[in-house]
């Protein structure tokens with residue numbers, strides 16, 4: 301590693317909390333699917349900011365929208381209207397097929413918003429007695445890092461020392477509709493699920509699960525909340541991962557790619573009978589729905605309206621699947637692919653996910669491990685088929701170096 305990079309990492313080690321364990325690469329610039337470090341080495345980005353960069357680094361349309369807005373007005377707060385807000389909300393509502401949206405910033409804030417809205421809907425519309433509403437969640441979930449959200453996580457690292465925990469959540473097995481049915485009570489306001497569990501290792505539920513959740517929630521007057529923060533906005537080959545089962549949840553929770561890789565933008569989308577429960581002063585954020593975020597978000601919606609990225613995710617996904625398939629039995633135990641998104645389980649006897657990601661880094665590929673020996677691949681959708689083939693060839697060579705046959 302160049303001294304420059306080492307010195308920069310040292311500064312971060314000394315002066316930032318150690319709440320992350322980044323790979324030892326210091327990125328200085330990026331374009332499309334590639335990033336360049338401070339020493340001029342290039343890496344193929346196969347993480348894409350956990351899908352925040354679905355459209356690649358520096359997409360010209362997104363940058364043009366941001367630049368144009370930067371020169372006009374960037375922040376007014378929600379105390380006033382601005383000319384990007386109404387159009388952004390209307391265009392995002394149209395993309396989701398819902399009446400209205402609540403713009404926020406981070407994904408966790410959007411999840412918190414959905415939780416608050418569900419509880420209030422539960423009291424005002426469903427008639428659940430005050431303070432008794434519950435929300436059903438799934439084992440293995442990842443919805444963010446706030447105190448309420450980690451309260452219903454089963455990841456010890458995320459949760460352990462952060463109690464006391466927020467009550468009102470019931471956790472059931474992921475992928476099991478009957479477990480949800482059994483857990484529903486008159487106090488249940490909502491079921492919150494990821495249509496595909498991203499942090500869990502790109503866990504794709506059994507076919508019919510989303511339809512089953514839709515049916516059982518509708519049957520019991522319970523809201524279905526789909527956290528599409530990582531799975532949505534083109535990643536899986538459809539605008540929303542729920543589309544794969546033709547399921548329309550009551551509430552979409554969106555984030556990551558909505559900000560075009562430029563600025564944090566998240567949102568909750570639902571119909572007026574649900575989001576209409578919010579009244580002035582009950583919820584908000586200084587930065588949520590700011591002019592820059594709305595201008596960027598509008599450019600993202602325009603990119604998704606063409607369907608080109610969704611189609612590309614399908615095509616690239618076939619390449620990814622074909623390439624990964626050859627590695628099974630050669631260091632890879634199993635893999636899951638949906639669109640251009642893969643969870644790859646490395647033979648734990650061979651290496652941890654972290655070790656594989658370090659080896660990939662040395663070969664010019666950025667990827668991220670999750671839970672033990674799983675790595676996930678989520679390259680920007682501007683990547684080419686040849687680049688995917690090259691990336692998986694690097695993975696094959698890394699596994700061979702680690703002793704795979």
Ligand SMILES: Cc1ncc(COP(=O)(O)O)c(C=O)c1O
Nearest residue numbers: 406407408442443444498529530
């Ligand atoms: C499904 C899901 N929900 C919520 C979040 C939290 O988003 P943020 O990190 O922007 O708060 C994430 C982040 O990885 C996620 O994958």
